[in-house]
Amino acid sequence: MQTWVQRFPERLEHELDAFRERGLTVELDERSLELQGRVILRGSIAWRGEDVALEVVYPDSYPYLRPQVYAPGLVLDRHQNPYGGNLCLLDQSPGAWMPEETAAWLVSERVPHLLELVDAGGETLRAEEAPQGEPVSAYFPWLQGAVIFVPAGALAVEASATSGSGRILCRVDEPPRLRLRGLIGELIVKSRKRKVRTVASADRALAAHFRGDEVPFRWVRLESPPAAASAEGVLAAAEAAHPGIVESPRHRVGDGRVSIAGVVFKEEVRQGVYEDTWLFAVRACRPNGAEIPPYLIHSERLTPEDMGARIPTVAGLANKTVAIVGVGALGSTIALELARAQVGELRLLDHDHVETGTTVRWAGGLSAVGHLKVDVLERRIEADHPFTRCVPFRYQIGQSALVRTGRKETELDVLGRLLDGADLVIDASADLSVQQFVASMAEARDIPQLFVSATEGARGGVVAPAIPGAGGCWLCLQWHLETGSLPTPPRADTGTVQPRGCGSPTFTGTSFDLLPIAAQASRVAASMLGGRSNGEVSVCSIPASDDGSPPVWESRPLNRHQRCPACSAVAAA
Numbered sequence: 318m319q320t321w322v323q324r325f326p327e328r329l330e331h332e333l334d335a336f337r338e339r340g341l342t343v344e345l346d347e348r349s350l351e352l353q354g355r356v357i358l359r360g361s362i363a364w365r366g367e368d369v370a371l372e373v374v375y376p377d378s379y380p381y382l383r384p385q386v387y388a389p390g391l392v393l394d395r396h397q398n399p400y401g402g403n404l405c406l407l408d409q410s411p412g413a414w415m416p417e418e419t420a421a422w423l424v425s426e427r428v429p430h431l432l433e434l435v436d437a438g439g440e441t442l443r444a445e446e447a448p449q450g451e452p453v454s455a456y457f458p459w460l461q462g463a464v465i466f467v468p469a470g471a472l473a474v475e476a477s478a479t480s481g482s483g484r485i486l487c488r489v490d491e492p493p494r495l496r497l498r499g500l501i502g503e504l505i506v507k508s509r510k511r512k513v514r515t516v517a518s519a520d521r522a523l524a525a526h527f528r529g530d531e532v533p534f535r536w537v538r539l540e541s542p543p544a545a546a547s548a549e550g551v552l553a554a555a556e557a558a559h560p561g562i563v564e565s566p567r568h569r570v571g572d573g574r575v576s577i578a579g580v581v582f583k584e585e586v587r588q589g590v591y592e593d594t595w596l597f598a599v600r601a602c603r604p605n606g607a608e609i610p611p612y613l614i615h616s617e618r619l620t621p622e623d624m625g626a627r628i629p630t631v632a633g634l635a636n637k638t639v640a641i642v643g644v645g646a647l648g649s650t651i652a653l654e655l656a657r658a659q660v661g662e663l664r665l666l667d668h669d670h671v672e673t674g675t676t677v678r679w680a681g682g683l684s685a686v687g688h689l690k691v692d693v694l695e696r697r698i699e700a701d702h703p704f705t706r707c708v709p710f711r712y713q714i715g716q717s718a719l720v721r722t723g724r725k726e727t728e729l730d731v732l733g734r735l736l737d738g739a740d741l742v743i744d745a746s747a748d749l750s751v752q753q754f755v756a757s758m759a760e761a762r763d764i765p766q767l768f769v770s771a772t773e774g775a776r777g778g779v780v781a782p783a784i785p786g787a788g789g790c791w792l793c794l795q796w797h798l799e800t801g802s803l804p805t806p807p808r809a810d811t812g813t814v815q816p817r818g819c820g821s822p823t824f825t826g827t828s829f830d831l832l833p834i835a836a837q838a839s840r841v842a843a844s845m846l847g848g849r850s851n852g853e854v855s856v857c858s859i860p861a862s863d864d865g866s867p868p869v870w871e872s873r874p875l876n877r878h879q880r881c882p883a884c885s886a887v888a889a890a
Contacts, residue, residue, distance in 0.1 A: 320354035321379045328380065329356065335421035336360070343373070362424060364432055371428065373420045383407060383414040386423055393435050396446065400456050400546040406431055408447040443589070450585035453542045454594045457551075459615040465579075465597055466500040466619035470517035472593050474504060474581065478516045480537040480559045481506035483579065486519070486527035488700070493532045493570040495601050497577075497614055500527040504536065523619070526703040534597070535565045536579035543580070543596075548611035551598040555580050567602070573609070576600045621704050624659060630843075631658045635704065637846045638662040640739045642714075642755050643746030644690045645669070646828070647769050647778075647835050649680035651743060652694050654839035656702040660846070663698065663705060664735055665691045668713030674816045678828035710735055714751050732758050741845055743838065745769045749795075756783070756791035760883075765845050768794065769838040774809025775826020778834035780841055780855040781875060788852050793878040797854075802878075804856045804871050830859050833868045 322329050336343045336358075343360035350356060356375040361368040372387040385403045396405040406427040407413040434442045465485060486502035487493050502524055504517040518524075543554035555578045556563045567574040578598045583591045595616035601609045625632055637660055641648050644667045652663055671685040671693060679685070685693040691709035698707040712731050732755065736742065742759045744752050747770055759766050763785040771778040781794050789797070797803035815822040837855050844850040853872040860866040877884035 321375070321377065322350070322354065322356060325380070332356075332358075332419055332421065335419040336424075339421050339425040341421060341425060358420065360424075362428060364429055369428070369432075371424060373424065375420070380416040380418075383418075384420045384423065386420070386428065388428075393431075394438075395435055395442065395451060396431055398456060399453060399542070404428065404431060405451075410447075446588075448588045450587045450590060452586060452594065453582075453584045454596060454615065457546045457596060457613055457615065459613040460496060460599075462498075463496045463612075463614040464498055465595070465614055465616050467595050467616045468501060468517075468519040468523055469620040469622070470519065471501045471504055471595070472618060472620070474517050474538075474593065476538075478504075478506045478538070480535075480562070481516070482533060482535050485532040485534060485577070486524060487529045487532065488527050489529040490700070491529070493530050493575075495570060495573050495575065495599075495609070497532065497570070497575070497599070499532065500524065500619065501595075502527065502531065522706075523703055526699060532568055532570065532575070532577065534577035534579055535559075535562050536581060537562055539580050539582040542582050542584065548598045548613045551580055551596055551613060552578060552600070552611060555598065563600070567600070573601050573603050577614075619703070621659065624704060628658060631847070634658055634660045634843065634846055636661050637740045638664065638738055639741045639743060639842065639846070640664040640666070640735050641743045641745065642666045642735075642751065643744065643748075644694060645745065645747065646675070646678040646826075646831050647747075647771060647838070648743070648745035649690060649694060650832065650835035651745060651769065651838050651842070653680055653697070654835065655842060656698045656705040656707070658839070658843055659702075659704055661704075661706065662708065664708045664710060664739065665694055666710035666712060666714075666731075666735055667691050668711060668716070672819070674819065678826070678831060714746075714754060729758075736762055736764060739764055741765050741767060741842060743767045743769060743842060745838075747771075752791060760785070760790060766791065767838060767842055767845065769834065771824070771826065771831055771834055772806050772808035773812025773824045773826075774861075775824070775830035776809050776812065776859050776861055777806025778831075778857045779806055780834065780838045780857075782841055782845055782850055782852055782854070783875065784845070784850065784852050789875040789877045790881060790884055793881045793884050794854070794875060796878040796880045797875070800878075803854055803873050803875075804858075806856050807858050807861070809861065833857060833859075837870070 341360055343358040346357040358373040361370045369388060370390050373384050375384045376382050386406060387402045388404055389402045406423050434445050481504060483504045484502045485499040487499040491498045500519055502519050503515055506514055506516050537555050537559040539554055539558055543550040552563050562578050565576050567576040579595055581593050581595050584594045586592045597614040598611055599614060600611050621635060639655055639660055641652055644652055644665050652665055655663060667690045670687060670689050671679060671681060673686050676682050681693050689711055691711055695707045695709045698705055714728060736758060742764050744755055746752060752768060756766060765785060766783045768781045768791060783790050798805055812825050813822045814825050834857055841850060852874060854875050856871045858869045879885050
């Protein structure tokens with residue numbers, strides 16, 4: 318593949334001319350260009366009577382992406398990689414760099430501007446810089462796939478606790494290995510009188526998600542970040558702060574033995590805000606004793622606050638309970654979306670198992686086949702969304718049989734448990750009889766409901782909220798659809814099929830045609846839980862041309878229907 322110099326043969330000379338026009342002298346690294354096709358320029362600029370040496374490194378993607386400007390002789394408090402030396406001359410927003418710009422412009426204008434701002438400091442710097450923090454830990458290389466999650470308690474360890482030991486909790490399905498994945502379960506310090514004290518621990522519900530084996534480690538607080546962005550640099554900083562920590566005993570894991578040294582130090586997490594962060598350096602060997610070069614495991618904050626930072630519009634769902642009836646192609650996707658939105662509890666009712674053919678549009682793949690749908694979702698939510706509690710209801714409405722727990726319960730008992738304390742009921746069962754039965758029980762308890770369905774061939778769908786005292790009910794919805802006072806979504810005449818081996822026909826339709834309906838249902842559910850719903854029915858029509866035309870949505874209020882005996886009586890009263 319051609320380099321940018323080869324693709325744009327006049328661009329390099331244009332770059333060099335731009336430096337000359339600005340009165341700057343640079344030297345081209347001919348050897349780097351010849352051997353690697355990489356353009357590197359070296360020179361300097363004058364600033365306050367001194368020469369500042371600079372190195373300009375052009376990326377392979379130039380001119381679409383900006384060059385990097387290094388100042389190896391400078392040590393700036395901000396806007397410079399503290400380990401690599403490259404300067405932060407532009408923010409990361411689109412349009413900050415345009416392909417018609419040159420490195421000469423960066424060097425002659427942006428470098429002096431940065432130096433003046435950093436020298437001024439204070440509010441002058443804050444007003445001009447992008448409003449973001451510069452976390453030092455982002456510059457450290459770490460072992461891909463390895464991670465140690467940090468709960469809220471371990472992010473607020475008292476400053477007087479300067480060193481100690483701890484336990485890393487691992488999940489049953491991710492037992493301890495060299496490529497370690499786990500959660501800080503506990504941090505312990507010892508006083509001079511050898512009294513042991515716990516200074517931080519993961520809350521019980523979160524720790525329950527990591528209930529497998531444990532790996533001990535030692536830790537120390539650093540007054541400043543390590544001087545070198547490497548495992549060796551972290552180990553050296555830890556040893557200097559607490560002699561002997563690096564030589565702690567190694568512990569057996571699945572594919573070797575490890576000794577883990579954790580360091581905690583302050584870094585800027587937002588503009589002007591400094592908080593603790595963690596890094597973990599590992600000394601390890603293979604089962605045969607062969608040494609492995611030290612490596613780093615990075616940390617990830619695992620708190621409701623950090624999980625919710627990217628989704629502020631759904632803040633407050635952590636104390637909400639949602640019951641979903643039917644977790645097929647629509648219901649399973651809605652369940653996962655609500656788990657991502659940090660809903661506090663999901664109750665999932667379904668009796669069916671995952672079949673091979675259903676994976677083309679269900680929320681799981683072949684690993685889910687043969688398992689009950691509610692069990693697959695429970696395991697996935699437990700593993701991936703620990704702040705959402707998932708409660709499976711393995712039950713088929715209309716079949717009065719022993720529940721799989723071995724206890725005899727009536728359907729009213731099961732539905733009572735499903736609905737007790739629920740803030741919303743979502744029905745994605747695709748069964749009108751089931752819908753009517755569940756709706757009657759939910760209405761009796763004044764629980765808001767959301768009805769979600771798709772048509773044959775996935776040519777359309779309905780997302781209909783029913784809010785007690787604010788409009789119509791399930792029966793009103795059916796009458797409106799029957800009489801045409803609400804638009805009816807289109808359906809395909811040949812939109813059903815009975816796959817080989819399947820006990821009954823099913824509708825056809827792709828996952829990507831169903832996703833807009835599930836997404837709208839999730840959006841409406843969040844608005845209902847937040848008390849912001851407009852109560853309108855959303856009707857989706859997906860063009861049958863299959864030419865990529867987007868879905869078309871119509872919204873109408875769900876008014877009480879005169880043929881609904883309950884709602885018409887309320888209206889008359």
